[in-house]
Amino acid sequence: MDKIILVKTVMTSNKGGKIPAAKTILHKNRFMLNRVRNMSIQWYPGHMVKTKRQIIDSLKLIDVVIELFDARIPDSSKNPDIDELIGNKQRVVLLNKCEMADENITKEWIKRYKDMGISALDVDSITGRNINRVYTLVKESVKEHFEKRVEKGIVGRPVRALVLGIPNVGKSTFINKISSKSSAKTGDKPGVTRSKQWIKVNKDFELLDTPGILWPKFDDEKVALHLAFIRAIKDEILDPEELAVKLIEELVSLKPEALKDRYKIDLNTDAFEVLKNIGRKRGCIVSGGEVNTVRAANLLLDDFRSGRLGRLSLEKPQI
Numbered sequence: 510m511d512k513i514i515l516v517k518t519v520m521t522s523n524k525g526g527k528i529p530a531a532k533t534i535l536h537k538n539r540f541m542l543n544r545v546r547n548m549s550i551q552w553y554p555g556h557m558v559k560t561k562r563q564i565i566d567s568l569k570l571i572d573v574v575i576e577l578f579d580a581r582i583p584d585s586s587k588n589p590d591i592d593e594l595i596g597n598k599q600r601v602v603l604l605n606k607c608e609m610a611d612e613n614i615t616k617e618w619i620k621r622y623k624d625m626g627i628s629a630l631d632v633d634s635i636t637g638r639n640i641n642r643v644y645t646l647v648k649e650s651v652k653e654h655f656e657k658r659v660e661k662g663i664v665g666r667p668v669r670a671l672v673l674g675i676p677n678v679g680k681s682t683f684i685n686k687i688s689s690k691s692s693a694k695t696g697d698k699p700g701v702t703r704s705k706q707w708i709k710v711n712k713d714f715e716l717l718d719t720p721g722i723l724w725p726k727f728d729d730e731k732v733a734l735h736l737a738f739i740r741a742i743k744d745e746i747l748d749p750e751e752l753a754v755k756l757i758e759e760l761v762s763l764k765p766e767a768l769k770d771r772y773k774i775d776l777n778t779d780a781f782e783v784l785k786n787i788g789r790k791r792g793c794i795v796s797g798g799e800v801n802t803v804r805a806a807n808l809l810l811d812d813f814r815s816g817r818l819g820r821l822s823l824e825k826p827q828i
């Protein structure tokens with residue numbers, strides 16, 4: 510199957526004009542999915558190849574990769590190239606933004622990774638939940654590798670890690686949080702290219718200061734939508750009403766009470782009507798009493814992204 514990668518573009522109708530709102534929503538839904546499917550590889554070669562090269566260069570300098578996923582969508586926030594890129598480098602998976610995901614489902618994910626022989630931990634890089642456990646996990650993951658180094662007589666250097674993840678997953682926030690107690694850069698080290706700096710977490714653990722950004726890639730529209738819901742794909746690319754309608758559809762089947770509790774609305778109607786009801790409840794009204802569905806959509810997306818709809822995991826590990 511062809512790889513589908515989002516490009517920076519605005520939603521346009523087949524005739525090139527912006528699609529009018531409400532009445533065309535069904536057409537729009539179909540159109541968006543086609544658009545998502547058809548999004549071609551316009552910026553792939555430039556950005557992606559350069560980023561990949563930078564990551565490959567960085568991998569030579571580190572012992573372990575810290576792979577950050579969004580706890581709400583661990584499958585979709587995984588870049589399919591990562592396995593090939595990392596090769597047999599040790600890795601630790603962190604399910605970030607865990608306070609917005611369903612706790613039990615996150616536990617299932619952690620178990621799933623453990624079953625695959627990968628250490629995993631749920632973290633919240635804002636509050637710092639579990640951040641102090643990351644070093645222990647990293648140390649365990651490289652134990653064997655370091656013991657071999659000691660056997661070879663190579664001693665006395667800290668464990669070095671690279672943080673990898675898709676845009677907006679929280680890489681910088683995580684790096685800042687984990688290093689906040691001693692965020693001073695350690696300066697250039699032998700074997701480190703001029704531009705590369707190490708951030709000292711503690712005397713035995715350092716992070717490369719530039720996190721590796723992996724561009725999201727997806728083969729199906731569900732992944733694309735999930736990435737858009739969490740804002741790993743820039744909002745300018747997709748129409749907020751369309752995105753909100755898809756989010757409503759998913760939440761209605763997954764956890765309807767999230768919408769009911771927040772907005773006190775009836776869900777026994779189609780998703781666009783639900784969006785309008787959200788708008789009515791929240792005062793997104795324009796002159797003449799019409800609902801401003803764009804405002805309502807942005808409000809809903811904002812509520813989801815900031816966790817105000819409660820703890821929601823959109824993806825469960827497949828059995």
Ligand SMILES: Nc1nc2c(ncn2[C@@H]2O[C@H](COP(=O)(O)OP(=O)(O)OP(=O)(O)O)[C@@H](O)[C@H]2O)c(=O)[nH]1
Nearest residue numbers: 605606633634635675676677678679680681682722
């Ligand atoms: N609620 C919550 N928000 C988080 C967490 N970690 C990061 N964020 C927020 O997520 C947004 C993106 O965080 P960044 O650290 O900039 O993400 P990044 O991966 O470095 O982003 P890029 O530079 O685009 O690659 C920011 O608004 C952060 O405040 C978390 O654990 N919980």
